Each structure stands twice: as C-alpha cells, then as structure tokens.
Amino acid sequence: MRTSEIFDLLRDGRARTRSELARESGLARSSVALHIDTLMSLGYVAPVGDAASTGGRPASLFALNPGARLVIGVDVGATHVIVELADLSGVGISASRAGLDVAEGPEAVLGWIAEAARALVAQQGRTLDDVAAVGIGLPGPVEYATGRPISPPIMPGWHRFDVAGWLRERIGCPVLVDNDVNIMALGEQRTAWPETDDFVLVKIATGIGAGVISGGRLQRGAQGTAGDLGHVRVPGSTAPCRCGNEGCLEAVAAGPAIAARLRELGVDAASTGEVVALAAQGSREAAQVLREAGRDIGEVLAMVVNLLNPSVIVVGGRLAGAAQELHAGISEVVYRRSLPLATEHLRIAASATKGDAGVRGAVVLAIEHALSPDVLDAELLERSRPAQPVVMR
Amino acid sequence: MRTSEIFDLLRDGRARTRSELARESGLARSSVALHIDTLMSLGYVAPVGDAASTGGRPASLFALNPGARLVIGVDVGATHVIVELADLSGVGISASRAGLDVAEGPEAVLGWIAEAARALVAQQGRTLDDVAAVGIGLPGPVEYATGRPISPPIMPGWHRFDVAGWLRERIGCPVLVDNDVNIMALGEQRTAWPETDDFVLVKIATGIGAGVISGGRLQRGAQGTAGDLGHVRVPGSTAPCRCGNEGCLEAVAAGPAIAARLRELGVDAASTGEVVALAAQGSREAAQVLREAGRDIGEVLAMVVNLLNPSVIVVGGRLAGAAQELHAGISEVVYRRSLPLATEHLRIAASATKGDAGVRGAVVLAIEHALSPDVLDAELLERSRPAQPVVMR
DNA sequence: ACCACTTTTGTCGAGCGTTGTCATAAGTTG
DNA sequence: CAACTTATGACAACGCTCGACAAAAGTGGT
Numbered sequence: 001m002r003t004s005e006i007f008d009l010l011r012d013g014r015a016r017t018r019s020e021l022a023r024e025s026g027l028a029r030s031s032v033a034l035h036i037d038t039l040m041s042l043g044y045v046a047p048v049g050d051a052a053s054t055g056g057r058p059a060s061l062f063a064l065n066p067g068a069r070l071v072i073g074v075d076v077g078a079t080h081v082i083v084e085l086a087d088l089s090g091v092g093i094s095a096s097r098a099g100l101d102v103a104e105g106p107e108a109v110l111g112w113i114a115e116a117a118r119a120l121v122a123q124q125g126r127t128l129d130d131v132a133a134v135g136i137g138l139p140g141p142v143e144y145a146t147g148r149p150i151s152p153p154i155m156p157g158w159h160r161f162d163v164a165g166w167l168r169e170r171i172g173c174p175v176l177v178d179n180d181v182n183i184m185a186l187g188e189q190r191t192a193w194p195e196t197d198d199f200v201l202v203k204i205a206t207g208i209g210a211g212v213i214s215g216g217r218l219q220r221g222a223q224g225t226a227g228d229l230g231h232v233r234v235p236g237s238t239a240p241c242r243c244g245n246e247g248c249l250e251a252v253a254a255g256p257a258i259a260a261r262l263r264e265l266g267v268d269a270a271s272t273g274e275v276v277a278l279a280a281q282g283s284r285e286a287a288q289v290l291r292e293a294g295r296d297i298g299e300v301l302a303m304v305v306n307l308l309n310p311s312v313i314v315v316g317g318r319l320a321g322a323a324q325e326l327h328a329g330i331s332e333v334v335y336r337r338s339l340p341l342a343t344e345h346l347r348i349a350a351s352a353t354k355g356d357a358g359v360r361g362a363v364v365l366a367i368e369h370a371l372s373p374d375v376l377d378a379e380l381l382e383r384s385r386p387a388q389p390v391v392m393r
Numbered sequence: 394m395r396t397s398e399i400f401d402l403l404r405d406g407r408a409r410t411r412s413e414l415a416r417e418s419g420l421a422r423s424s425v426a427l428h429i430d431t432l433m434s435l436g437y438v439a440p441v442g443d444a445a446s447t448g449g450r451p452a453s454l455f456a457l458n459p460g461a462r463l464v465i466g467v468d469v470g471a472t473h474v475i476v477e478l479a480d481l482s483g484v485g486i487s488a489s490r491a492g493l494d495v496a497e498g499p500e501a502v503l504g505w506i507a508e509a510a511r512a513l514v515a516q517q518g519r520t521l522d523d524v525a526a527v528g529i530g531l532p533g534p535v536e537y538a539t540g541r542p543i544s545p546p547i548m549p550g551w552h553r554f555d556v557a558g559w560l561r562e563r564i565g566c567p568v569l570v571d572n573d574v575n576i577m578a579l580g581e582q583r584t585a586w587p588e589t590d591d592f593v594l595v596k597i598a599t600g601i602g603a604g605v606i607s608g609g610r611l612q613r614g615a616q617g618t619a620g621d622l623g624h625v626r627v628p629g630s631t632a633p634c635r636c637g638n639e640g641c642l643e644a645v646a647a648g649p650a651i652a653a654r655l656r657e658l659g660v661d662a663a664s665t666g667e668v669v670a671l672a673a674q675g676s677r678e679a680a681q682v683l684r685e686a687g688r689d690i691g692e693v694l695a696m697v698v699n700l701l702n703p704s705v706i707v708v709g710g711r712l713a714g715a716a717q718e719l720h721a722g723i724s725e726v727v728y729r730r731s732l733p734l735a736t737e738h739l740r741i742a743a744s745a746t747k748g749d750a751g752v753r754g755a756v757v758l759a760i761e762h763a764l765s766p767d768v769l770d771a772e773l774l775e776r777s778r779p780a781q782p783v784v785m786r
Numbered sequence: 787a788c789c790a791c792t793t794t795t796g797t798c799g800a801g802c803g804t805t806g807t808c809a810t811a812a813g814t815t816g
Numbered sequence: 817c818a819a820c821t822t823a824t825g826a827c828a829a830c831g832c833t834c835g836a837c838a839a840a841a842g843t844g845g846t
Contacts, residue, residue, distance in 0.1 A: 002832095019794080028834050033796075050842095056793025057841040141734060151734060198615045210700065212607075214614075219607045221702025222591045225734045232696040233730060235628040235640065245730060247628065303625040303696060307603065309614025337626060337638060341534060341544060341618045395803095412823080421805050426825075443813095449822025450812040 003380055004373040006035040007044060010064045011371065013089055015048045017059035036062055042383050043068040044088075064088060070126060071370060072117050072171070073362030074136035075180065076109065078102055078154055078206070082356075083113055085120040086363045088132075088371065090191070094120050095359070102139060105157040106166070114170040132379075134167060134175045135365030137183030137358050141225045147177040150224070174375075176365045178220075180358055181227055185211020186218055187361025188314050192352035198310040201357070202229065202301065203317035204326065206255045206272055214308060229304075230254065234296045249300050253293035255319055261289045272318055279323045287325045294329020301330060302337035309342045316351035396773055397766040399428040400437060403457045404764065406482055408441045410452035429455055435776050436461040437481075457481060463519060464763060465510050465564070466755030467529040468573065469502065471495055471547055471599065475749075476506055478513040479756040481525075481764065483584070487513050488752070495532060498550040499559070507563040525772075527560060527568045528758030530576030530751050534618045540570040543616070567768075569758045571613075573751055574620055578604020579611055580754025581707050585745035591703040594750070595622065595694065596710035597719065599648045599665055607701060622697075623647065627689045642693050646686035648712055654682045665711055672716045680718045687722020694723060695730035702735045709744040 009024050010016065018036060022029040039045035046065035050058040066087035075082045079102075084095040096116040100109055113136075121128055140152025147164025149155055164175040178186075185201035193199055199213040210227040212219045220226050230250035231243050239257070241248035251257055255272025262269040262278070267285045269275050278286040301313060313334075315327055331348050338346070353360050369375060402417050403409065411429060415422040432438035439458040443451040459480035468475045472495075477488040489509040493502055506529075514521055533545025540557025542548055557568040571579075578594035586592055592606040603620040605612045613619050623643035624636050632650070634641035644650055648665025655662040655671070660678045662668050671679040694706060706727075708720055724741050731739070746753050762768060 017794085029794090030796085030835075031833050034832085053842050054793070055843055056791080057795075057843095059794055196615075198612075198619075212700065214605075214607050214612045215610055217608055217610075219591075219701065221607075221735070222589075222704035222738065223702055223734055225732060226591075226700065226702040228699045228702075228732055228735065231732060232699055233628050233692060235626050243732075299626060300696070303693070304700060306621045306625055307605065307619065307697060307700070308612065309616055309619040309621075311615035339618060339621055339624060339636075341616055342614070342621065345615065410823085422823090423806075423825085424804050427803085446813055447822070448814055449820080450814090450824075452823055 003035045003038055004376045006032060007039055007064075007371070007376060008373065010045060010062065013064060015061040015063035017051055017061055019059060021062075038380065038384065042380060044380075066091065069132040069370065070121065070124075070130045071132055071363055071366035072120075072134045073359045073364075073366060074113055074134065075183070075356075075358035075362055076102060076113075076136065076138050077180070077358075078139055081109060081113060081116075082359050083116040083120065084359045084363060085117070085124065086367075088367060090360070090363050090367055092359070092363070093124060096120060102155045102158070106161040106163065110163065110166055114167060117171055128172055131171060131173050132370035133173055133366035134171055135183070135362035135367075135369075136163065136167070136175065136177050137180040137362050138163070138177060139180045141223075141228075142177050142179045144176075144178055144220050144224050147175060149177075174369055176369050178365060179209075179211075179224065179227070181209040182211045182218055182220065183361035183365060184316055184357040185213055185227075185314075185361065186364050187357040187359070188316065188351060188353055189213050189312075190364045191360055192314075193312050196310075196312045198308065199312050199314070200301075200304060200308065200310045201314045201316055201351075202297065202320075204254065204297065204315065204319040205317040208250050208254050208297070208317075210304070212308065214310075229300055232300050232303075235299055237296065249296060253296045258289055258293050258319070261292075262286060265289070276318060276321075276323070279325065286323075290319075290323045290325040291329040294323075294326040294331075295333045296329075297326070298330040298333025299337065302334045305334060305338040305342050305346060311345055311347065313346070313348045314351055315348065316357055320350060321355065395770075396428045396431055397769045399425060400432055400457075400764070400769060401766065403438060403455065406457055408454040408456035410444050410454055412452060414455075431773065431777065435773060437773075459484065462525040462763065463514065463517075463523045464525055464756055464759035465513075465527045466752045466757075466759060467506055467527065468576070468749075468751035468755055469495060469506075469529065469531050470573070470751075471532055474502060474506060474509075475752050476509040476513065477752045477756060478510070478517065479760075481760060483753070483756050483760055485752070485756070486517060489513060495548045495551070499554040499556065503556065503559055507560060510564055521565055524564060524566050525763035526566055526759035527564055528576070528755035528760075528762070529556065529560070529568065529570050530573040530755050531556070531570060532573045534616075534621075535570050535572045537569075537571055537613050537617050540568060542570075543618075567762055569762050571758060572602075572604075572617070572620070574602040575604045575611055575613065576754035576758065577709055577750040578606055578620075578707075578754065579757050580750040580752070581709065581744060581746055582606050582705075583757045584753055585707075586705050589703075589705045591701065592705050592707070593694075593697060593701065593703045594707045594709055594744075595690065595713075597647065597690065597708065597712040598710040601643050601647050601690070601710075603697070605701065607703075622693055625693050625696075628692055630689065642689060646689045651682055651686050651712070654685075655679060658682070669711060669714075669716070672718065679716075683712075683716045683718040684722040687716075687719040687724075688726045689722075690719070691723040691726025692730065695727045698727060698731040698735050698739060704738055704740065706739070706741045707744055708741065709750055713743060714748065 022032045048061050048063045066089035073084045081100045082097050085093045141150045148160050149158040163177045167175045181203045189199045197216040201211040203209050208230040210229045231248040233247045237247040237252050239251040240246050241251035259269040265285045411425050415425045441454050441456045459482035466477045474493045475490050478486045534543045541553050542551040556570045560568045574596045582592045590609040594604040601623040603622045624641040626640045630640040632644040633639050634644035652662040658678045
C-alpha cells in the first residue's frame with residue numbers, strides 16, 4: 001500500500017536511481033525495485049537512461065512519466081472560459097478558449113466546457129478514460145467540499161448548482177471546483193514559489209480578492225469564502241460601495257473605482273482595460289491614481305502580513321501586470337506599516353505566470369487530487385487486476 | 394509500525410471494543426488485538442470493563458490510560474509563571490505559580506520552572522523519566538522550529554536564547570516553545586471547540602494579539618510572528634503608538650489605552666487591572682470606553698473574518714473576561730462589516746477556559762508532540778526492548 | 787585487448803506483520 | 817438448563833520487506 005510513497009518522491013519531475021529512492025524513502029533497494037516495477041508496468045513511471053557511472057555499473061534513472069494520464073484545467077472568468085488539457089507534470093498540451101458569459105448559466109457554460117474537453121482529448125488521439133481529474137475555477141464563492149457555487153454575485157443561475165456532479169457525469173472522472181482566486185494562488189505558488197509555505201496572492205481586477213496558502217495548504221475557511229479582501233475597510237476612506245457599506249477596498253482601488261477616479265481628473269477611462277492601456281502609455285494621471293490605489297491596497301495587505309506573516313505576496317490580476325505604480329504603492333505602505341520582523345524576509349512580487357495562473361492552478365488542483373496517495377493507490381490496485389470477476393452488469 | 398494508528402483512535406478518551414477499533418481503523422479484529430496487547434503491556438491503554446452484551450459474550454472495552462506518562466505545561470506571562478503537571482488526557486494534576494518577572498532573564502525564570510517541574514513530579518511519587526514532553530508559552534515572538542524567542546519587546550536578555558535546549562538539558566525530554574497567544578488559541582480550540590477547524594483567538598490585555606488555527610492547524614507564519622494584530626491600523630484613528638506608527642489597534646483598544654481614555658474622562662484608572670475592576674463595578678464611563686474599544690477591535694476582526702472565514706472567534710485576555718461591553722462592541726461591528734456569507738455561521742464567544750487557556754494550550758502542545766505517530770512509534774519500539782545491548786557507557 | 791575493481795541489478799530465502807479461520811469462553815434468551 | 821449469540825485467543829497462510837549473493841555492466845590500468 002505504499003507504492004504511492006515512492007511515486008511521491010518522483011513528483012517533482014527529477015529523475016532518480018533506485019538507490020536514491022531507497023535512501024529518500026527509507027526502504028530497501030530491493031523493495032524500491034518492486035514498486036518501481038509496478039509503477040512502470042502501469043506507465044506512471046518510465047526509465048530515462050542511465051546515470052553517469054561512478055566507477056562501476058551505471059544506475060538507471062527513473063522519472064515520472066507525464067503522459068501516463070491527462071488532466072483538465074478550467075478557468076471560468078466573467079466573460080471568458082479557458083479549458084486546458086495538461087499532462088501529469090502540469091505542462092499544457094492544448095487549450096480551447098471561448099468568449100462565453102458566465103451569466104448565460106451553468107448548463108450553457110459547463111456544456112461548452114465538456115464539449116471542449118472531449119474535443120481536446122480526442123484531438124490527441126486519446127480517450128476520456130485517460131483523464132484522471134478535472135479542476136475548475138469559478139469567479140465567485142464556492143463550497144469546495146460539495147463543488148457548488150454559493151450565492152455568487154456575478155453568476156446568476158449558478159447558486160448551489162452541482163457543478164462537480166454535472167461535469168463528472170459527462171467526463172467520467174473526479175471534478176474539483178474552487179474559487180478562481182484560490183486557483184490562481186495555487187497555480188502561482190506551486191509553479192513559481194514551491195518552497196514557500198506561507199503565501200498570499202492578491203488579485204486586482206474588477207474586484208479584489210486574495211488566495212491564502214498557510215502551512216503549505218490552501219486555506220478556504222469554514223464556508224469557503226476566505227480571502228475576500230474586496231470589502232475590507234480602508235483607513236481614511238468613506239467611499240460608498242455597492243455592498244452597502246462604505247470605505248471598502250474595492251470601492252477605492254479596484255478597476256472601476258480607478259477608472260472613476262481618472263474621469264474625475266478629466267481623463268477618459270471607461271473600463272479596467274482602458275486604465276491598463278493608459279498606464280502602459282505612460283499617463284501621469286494614471287500613474288498617480290494607481291499609486292494611490294496601491295497605497296490603499298497596501299494598508300490592507302499590511303494587516304494581512306501582520307496577521308499571517310507570509311514570506312511571499314504575489315500581486316496578480318489584470319491591473320497588476322501593467323502597472324508598476326500599483327506595485328510601488330503597495331510595497332511602500334506594506335513595508336512601512338507592517339512589523340519589521342514580519343517584513344524582514346517578505347517579498348512582494350509580480351505574477352510569474354503570464355496571465356494563466358488560473359488555468360495553471362486548476363491543473364494543479366486536478367493533478368494533486370489524482371496523484372494523492374489514497375487516490376493513486378486505489379487506482380494502481382484497480383489497474384493491476386485487469387480481469388476483475390464481474391458480478392453484475 | 395502502525396500501532397500508533399490504533400492508539401490515535403483512542404486519543405479522544407472514549408472507550409472502544411476491539412471490533413469498533415477494527416472497523417474504524419480498517420484492520421482485522423485479530424490484528425487490532427495484537428496492537429492492543431502491545432499498548433497494554435506498555436501501559437498506554439487499559440481495559441475499562443465490558444460493554445453491554447448484545448446477545449452474546451460482552452466485548453471488553455479499552456481506553457487511553459491517561460496516567461501512562463506525564464506532561465508539563467508552562468505559561469510564562471510578563472509578571473507570572475505557571476507550571477502545571479498534567480496527564481495524557483490533558484487534565485491537570487497539580488500546579489505551581491510564582492510572581493516572577495520575565496525581565497529577570499531566561500536563566501532565572503527557566504531555572505525556577507525546571508525546579509518547579511522537578512518538585513511537582515516528585516510530589517506525585519514519579520520520576521522525570523515519566524515526563525513525555527514539556528510545552529511552554531512565552532510572551533513574545535518565538536521561532537517555533539528552534540525554540541528561541543526573537544527580539545521579544547518585554548523580555549530583555551531572552552533574544553535568541555535556546556529555551557528548548559536549556560530546559561531539555563535539565564528535564565530530559567522534548568521541549569516545545571511557542572508564543573503565548575498561539576498557546577492560548579491551541580488550548581481554547583482543543584478543549585472548547587474541538588470540531589472547529591477554522592478558529593481565531595484574540596487576546597486583549599496589555600497588548601492585543603491573535604492565535605490563528607486554519608484547517609485544524611495552528612498557523613505560525615514564515616517567521617513565527619503570525620497573529621500580530623496589535624499594530625494593525627484602525628480606520629479613523631490617528632493615535633500615536635509606541636511602535637512609531639499611528640492609529641495602531643493597541644494604541645486605541647488595549648488595556649493602557651483604555652485606562653488613558655478613562656483618565657481623560659476624569660475617572661481614576663491607572664492600569665489594566667483597574668479598568669477591569671471599574672467595569673465589574675458597573676462604571677458607566679468604563680462601559681462606554683470599553684464598548685468603543687470593542688468597536689475598534691471589531692473593525693480589525695471584520696477584516697480577519699473576511700480574510701480567513703473562521704467559524705469561531707474567541708475573545709480572551711484579562712480585559713475580555715470582565716467586560717461584556719467589549720464583547721458587544723466587537724460583535725456589533727464584525728457582523729456589520731463582514732460579508733454575510735462569512736458571518737452566517739460565525740460565532741463570537743468568550744473564553745470557556747477560566748483564565749488558564751495558556752497552560753491548557755501548553756499542555757496540549759506537549760501532549761500532541763508526545764503522542765504524535767512518529768514519536769509514539771519510536772517510544773513503543775524502544776520500550777518494548779528493555780534490555781538493549783549497551784555498546785558504550 | 788585483457789584483467790582487476792567497482793557499482794548496480796535481479797533473484798531468492800528468511801523474517802515479520804496481517805488476515806481469516808476455528809475451537810473455546812462468556813454471556814443472553816426461553 | 818439447553819440453545820443461541822458474540823467475543824476471544826491461537827494458528828497457519830499470505831504478502832510485503834529485507835539482506836545477501838551472483839550476474840551484469842561499467843571504469844581504469846597495463
């Protein structure tokens with residue numbers, strides 16, 4: 001029952017010899033050899049040549065065989081959907097993108113996703129049986145345990161819809177559903193900051209949200225609504241917010257608020273996209289307003305730093321990519337307002353994934369489920385007994 | 394190597410039959426029987442009579458034997474030290490208390506602790522060999538991994554002092570060192586809210602701090618400084634703080650700040666203790682000021698709720714116990730300023746431990762270490778081989 | 787090209803923990 | 817008191833793990 005333990009060691013993609021695996025796992029070389037044999041016979045692990053000889057017979061190297069199974073990562077935004085087919089190392093193979101509006105409802109959106117998944121798999125000459133899991137990020141609160149959105153503000157018709165069950169029915173494998181910001185945090189942390197156990201991703205776009213990874217694990221909170229930074233009160237602001245309260249971060253520093261501020265200064269900015277464009281063109285007003293928004297976000301992040309003491313904060317979302325001013329404003333306030341001990345080793349970085357943190361995270365979510373010890377051992381057990389006596393049909 | 398798994402099932406204190414354990418563990422009844430035998434022979438588990446017959450031979454019940462080993466929990470405050478001897482169920486057996494000042498330095502304080510521990514153990518007619526672990530909470534930032542305080546503001550001479558190593562040398566067992574607020578959170582959650590995985594404890598006394606439990610695990614952050622709520626900025630305040638910034642929560646709502654506020658109103662209140670006394674006497678001014686302080690704390694906690702979505706917040710510390718007004722002010726603002734989804738099932742409660750959350754947590758920390766699978770299996774292995782061939786003396 | 791040496795590999799018997807079975811013990815029910 | 821039910825302890829079969837050993841596959845020196 002511990003074949004998965006050996007496999008786990010190979011999860012990082014590095015190739016290893018049997019001896020190395022024995023040392024790392026604590027098992028004997030001969031036992032490791034047996035596990036490697038089962039993993040090889042099922043395709044999860046493949047030999048990748050020999051190691052350099054150290055004076056005797058060279059050891060053969062083994063590594064994770066990324067193509068053994070497939071996973072699907074889905075990023076659903078307010079007005080777009082991306083479906084990506086990836087291998088077990090998390091590398092994307094191919095993807096589909098559509099300009100769908102989530103407001104069209106779950107069946108329309110999920111139907112397209114199922115169809116896209118089917119097509120992508122077929123296009124690779126493989127079948128849905130090869131798909132080990134699906135990960136999907138939704139732009140709203142999600143009850144992770146049941147895979148259902150809960151009162152999502154911008155997703156009419158999705159409330160308590162059984163997303164996981166519906167997709168599982170059509171694709172035939174486990175479906176993991178989560179909030180889009182959580183997914184982004186997972187994607188960013190696992191790909192760019194794998195050694196960092198305490199990590200926060202802030203997404204700044206039309207709204208503002210955060211994904212929190214503490215102790216190496218994504219924290220969703222009791223109802224799965226953790227990370228909702230958008231309606232935290234900003235010191236010194238009384239701006240009215242659509243949520244009914246005043247002084248919310250989102251009412252000051254999110255895309256629409258920044259655009260409105262620019263219009264007050266006489267600059268024509270209708271949307272978040274135009275704000276990004278203005279910043280890219282070097283508009284002085286945009287720079288100024290973005291820096292101020294950054295300071296406001298920094299006030300809130302300073303508190304996050306004091307509370308959670310992360311070692312990395314990544315600033316992502318559409319507004320973050322284009323605007324260094326935003327980043328500068330954030331850093332300025334965080335380093336001034338947080339405790340020295342907490343900021344000493346704190347890094348505030350831009351997203352390293354070029355805008356696809358969402359899909360990356362969805363893929364990661366799927367892979368981590370499919371390759372988790374329990375699931376994997378069950379899978380190995382089932383596949384190693386091809387002719388199971390069938391009692392009923 | 395999985396005897397600890399069976400033992401783990403009995404950790405909750407409930408007695409169980411072999412069959413029940415077999416069902417819960419997934420092992421066969423006969424295997425469970427063998428593990429129970431080893432656990433019994435070493436004293437960790439004891440038979441506690443028979444279960445009611447269900448028509449045949451009654452099954453014998455087994456339960457954790459709390460007296461098998463001892464643990465020691467230590468709570469170090471600014472001006473007091475408590476050392477408690479407890480059994481494996483976390484129940485206190487006896488305790489020592491002293492009015493020591495931490496400022497007297499590590500050797501004085503730890504020396505007293507070691508002596509008190511020795512005395513308490515001897516008093517029970519047992520030896521230090523029976524002590525499985527020591528847990529200790531210190532009033533300042535602690536690097537948990539190394540067991541050393543880091544730049545603690547009120548503990549001169551303790552910076553980087555090897556508390557764990559020093560005590561281990563005299564008591565001869567593992568020593569776990571943590572921040573006092575973390576310890577309190579652990580004590581409160583494990584004893585009063587064991588089902589709650591997302592939990593926050595706020596301590597309001599001379600300072601203000603929080604202990605965060607997410608996903609069932611205490612979160613210490615990257616440098617172990619997580620939970621530092623005292624210097625978060627409160628919206629609408631510009632009060633200068635001793636830390637150099639302004640508008641810090643501690644400068645508005647902690648004991649000294651409240652006392653100062655009362656003096657402004659012409660009420661004689663020199664210390665935190667006097668504030669508590671005034672509130673107990675029903676002073677109107679105290680009630681008013683405490684409610685306002687509660688609101689300020691509520692502003693900060695509202696953000697904590699949005700960020701972490703806990704299901705329980707416990708308000709502890711000297712100020713919390715006596716003052717319902719403080720609690721009322723906190724609740725008022727948290728429920729108004731946090732997201733409805735996050736507050737729907739949120740409970741804000743007073744501490745259920747009568748002021749001894751700190752010691753309770755220290756005891757829990759020690760027990761959870763001593764009974765963790767790895768440590769326990771090693772222990773069982775060693776004890777089951779009484780006459781190990783000694784190579785050197 | 788050959789030989790001595792080094793290191794890995796696959797195989798195999800021994801050892802240990804787990805499992806299921808079965809006779810026995812210890813209750814209940816009529 | 818007899819028939820029945822359920823738990824217990826002992827035991828042999830099974831499976832996983834380990835250490836050992838001979839064969840395989842390299843390196844380096846002559």
